[in-house]
Amino acid sequence: MSATHSVRAYSMGAMILHWLIAALILTQLAMGFLMSRVESVPDTLRFGMFQWHKTFGIAVLTLTIARIAWRLFHTPPAHAPMTRAERAAASIVHALFYALMLVVPLTGWLLVSASSTGIPTLLFLSDTLVWPHLPIPASMRATVEAASENAHVILAYGFGLLLVLHVAGALKHSVIDRMPSFSRMIPFGWLRRMPSSAIGVLVSVVLALCFIGGGLLISRTGGTTSVNAADLGSTEASPSGWVIDKTKSALTYTINFSGTPTAGTIGKWDAFIEFDPDNLGAAKARIVIDAASIDFDNSFVRPNIGGDDGLQTATHPLVEVVLDHFETAGEAYYGKGNVLVRGVTVPVSVPFTMQRDGAGRAIVAGTAELDRLALGLGLQNDGKGEWLDKVIRVAFKLEATPSGPMS
Ligand code: HEM
Structure with missing residues (x-):
């Protein structure tokens, strides 16, 4: 049998x-x-x-990940006859490919996770396929962003560069040495293919699905997405903490535009709440909002929301409310603290009610009023509140269950 005839093609899975x-x-x-x-x-x-x-x-x-798993279960076909130096060069190029196939996407992932823009990664641009950001401590974000970008x-x-070397090697084998090269990786070639193993298929598919599914699951269950909430407070509720059911909760606001109440939406937020009515001294709440997710149902105002005259989302990706002093007033409660918007902090007082059902679930509803001029919002566009009212009326309804034993 000639050297050419002893050469075999890769397995089908490796080719795909x-x-x-x-x-x-x-691409x-x-x-x-x-x-x-x-x-x-x-x-x-x-x-x-x-x-x-x-x-x-x-x-x-x-x-x-699937390719590496496949490789572990399948021996690649022997090289076509070539010199020792060529074999070594081919092996080095292949090893470097594997390294870059891991490191390049990982550095991209790190870069967007550390980015101050806080833009979420939505796979296929779908709101339901949120890919988590890697948790990076706030103090390291600028360094990590710069290093991972470089x-x-x-x-x-x-x-x-590797692609050029890879294709040049393959061309040399087929054109100069006249040995099978591209045909080893072409599914419809005449070379006999290496066999595929069922266990190899299974492990590769399962590992790839675990990676993708695991990532999507992490962001659904409160992993970091656009808001790096892990850095702002513990996401693990304490014994007197509350787990908020986001699907049944809402955080909205309205501002009068030319006298008509106009709705605003807050797309992405997280709340970390420790509140025991019998121990108000220890109560605290922190609400973190992804500034880029704040919208307003008016085409004149909308283009300015994120910009210099608005929330300045590029430099201030988060809006944060911290309530650390709680009082009762009859049936109602007051939470007092500060709101931080585009680097400006103003005091805020939040009246709210809390109702518990038999299962221990709580429905917390309240409002708050903010002066947009005090926050420096829309000063250039309407610094007197002539057509866009000065008052931002925030409303919230949270449905939550206690994370531990509570009175
Ligand atoms: C094999 C996978 C990837 C390849 C080949 C690739 C390639 C590239 C290239 C060529 C650039 C342009 C660099 C420049 O000229 O400045 C770039 C930029 C970028 N990539 Fe990737 N990328 C990959 C994966 C990813 C992933 C997984 C992410 C994030 C999840 C990502 C995020 C970014 C970002 C944010 C930039 C802009 C960097 C900047 O200029 O600030 N990439 N990528």
């Missing part, structure tokens, strides 16, 4: 993963370059490109 990952990496390189380096890309399109870039990058990471950019272009 190879071409899927290759297509995604090429990522092109999209990354366009969104980061080409100024003529319109901003509206650029935002979408960033979001797809994150989705495809997480897909590369997931498929790489690493991501440099290593991503390193892929380009």
